[in-house]
Amino acid sequence: MGSPAPPTLVDLAIQSLLRDEATAVRALAELPDNVFPHLLTVAFRGEYRRVLRGIVQAWPFRQLRLAPLLAGPGPWLGSLWAVLHGLDARPARSVRTRKSKLKVVDFRQDSELIQFHECSEDATEFVLPFATWVEPEVTVHGTKPRQRRCLKKGTWQAWESVDIYINLSLGSVRMQELSYCVLRKVQKSCRPLHLFCRKLYIENMSVNRTVEILNLLPLEFIQELEVCDRWGLLSGRNVFARQVEQMKNLCHLKLSSVLGPWPSGNGSSSHALISFLSHLTKLEHLQMLHLSSDHISGHLHQLLSYLPSSLETLELPFCALLDTDIHCLSKSPQAAYLKKLDLSQNNLSYVLPGVLEALLREVSGTLEQLVLSHCKVTDVYLMAFLPTLSCCFHLQSLSLSNNLISSSGLINLMQFMAGLPELKHVVCPVPLECYSYLPGSQLCYIKPQFIKVEAMFRKKLQALRQEHVKWTFTLR
Template structure:
């Protein structure tokens, strides 16, 4: 009981103090920092906007992660925070206490607000360290920095539109930064106006879900190139008809594409690339990899058309030699020679943790090519070979050669071809029998943790479902 009493008394004292808002505001210059923090959190809970505004203006530390308190968009609270910033900008307003340099408006969990625990002090990183975590030291000497997450679409959310309108009017007085930006279909002119508000060198993650033309992609290139500290990049055209061509041959189209691709040479720390349904880069992927200045940790190629020339570049692309995650999913590989993919795997045996080669229409011959390298991949934790065409002998051979996969946690395999009849329907009994045989084969090599075998979709003649076998068979819904 005694352990719980102090926090209860503290909360009661805070609630009593909060009832006199005017007195609290008048005493902000004298409050100790920890009490300042506790009061600010309570002001959010009870929605005392006047107090929030005054406390933002007089914040006694350099870093304020206010976004982690805004669990959902709230126009009234957002207005109060922005008004507090405006008070700081007002030359008639003076506070000897206000030290705020970074206002972080991202809605992410933050240990900074873990007040009231015995280990408060250790959980809260110093305000200076928090500020420097997101922005370089030279930037901290300039205007107040405002970090805001952006997900841009043709129909902006009310909170996004409200913030952007406010930011547009203050872009010369404040330093607007976005760590993670997502762009959905939006008029190119609109996105260009929005990008001019932000300092693009602070974008670390960019996700482009766009339906722009090649010409618009060219116009976007200069802005893209300014994101020199980009770490993660995803490009995913959402409308298939946007890029109906798979071979860019017209001179103007080639120039547009080359202009965009050339920007990859400007990134100082790009480590993760994901391309989804990007058919226009079919013959340019080796050019993209050749532009990179730093080794990749993640390469994801999903539902894209690629060329043999790109596959052949795997074993000689130095930007891939430190890969931790390789995903080639939904890419038709049945007609390709995978010798150079094997060469890549041989170079990353000590770093590769996840490998996804699902939905690639691979045959037994492809497994035979890759097997010498797969055997050596001792750091694998997750593998996925589902939706490929492997026979029972090939699957057994593959499993027998996984003795070095001591770190494997999740592994997914296709059901053997022997499960299916001429109509591509899988026999339940045959499926369960063969999968149990495969499990027996694996147990002779090592003890599996989380493993599954699955038929392709639409294999059940009744419900068109699929069968999945893990630790026991989970058959379709019928």
């Protein structure tokens, strides 16, 4: 390993400056603009809280990106609070300060905002998810009571509002410190802080708390929403359902662990969920839906009637789908546009012959990814739909893991898949011959047997000239 690079003159100057925080704060008014990003990094990692507050108050750029600092090593909670405090803290009267140009604070790891040296004169240029997107206006009359009191005193007449961009993670398990700190600051700050969230994750939050947080956000800015709900949040009669309806630019929606309990008066659990899903009719830009709930069993036709016909991804694991549900999907307008279809963890052995084939026939013109894992697919069932599957000429990946398929069934699969020009990856189960049953009906994997079978598969792929396709075998 090579020795570390010696510190530069700027490094040495910053180290010397930070030995006395009071002196460092006074020096901010005279520092060149290009020193601020480096000084921020050193002060943040060293938890120089007084200096951090001063840096924010004198920031010479329109944008402040904090995601790289939060991803770095070491504790950062104290430094984060110092930065947030600097957004509305008044500088000491004895300190001569420069006017901050700060307009945007960005906490996103996957930020679309531009870098320091590329800052635009208009923050609305940073976020254009759609050609018709117009950033929502936030006016003073929507300010919280504490903000109104500060504005009445004239405290902030010379200070402009700041936009905060963050991907929020809320909930009892994944309630991140970052999300908590930023939300608390926005709620308590005297300065107008406008919060914008593109990706929102909610896990096991009460309806009232969720609604309270979403009231801080311009809902039309949210593009990705994931909800893990065990407490009846996904009920059509609460305010949260109407808030989701206002997320006009939502592209990806993931609803998992939908178990209830449901509020009284909503009837059955299925009715409560369907009532919530009816609010999706307003989401014209929705491209992806993931729904994991057996409450949808037998009601898929209702869900499909609420979705845009141009939906590209439909994931329905653990939905206990019936053959009537799959039949409705094959007859739906969405079938002609689907690029990814996930029916994993649904027992397809109960589906009537021809139903799945009819669905594959309808999606064959667009389908790129198909997931049929844990579906209890057997050799007989596989052979029934392979001829139709081989007509999905845009198929790129196929997953059949954890199904009951033998070596001969997998050989048939290889032969039918050989005619698909865009196929890149197939995930399939280790064949049944590679297991033995121990006393107590416990399966035992026989590795030597699989090595022989795998060698046979490789030769078959070579004979079919399919070496470029990656085949992955998974254990049960």
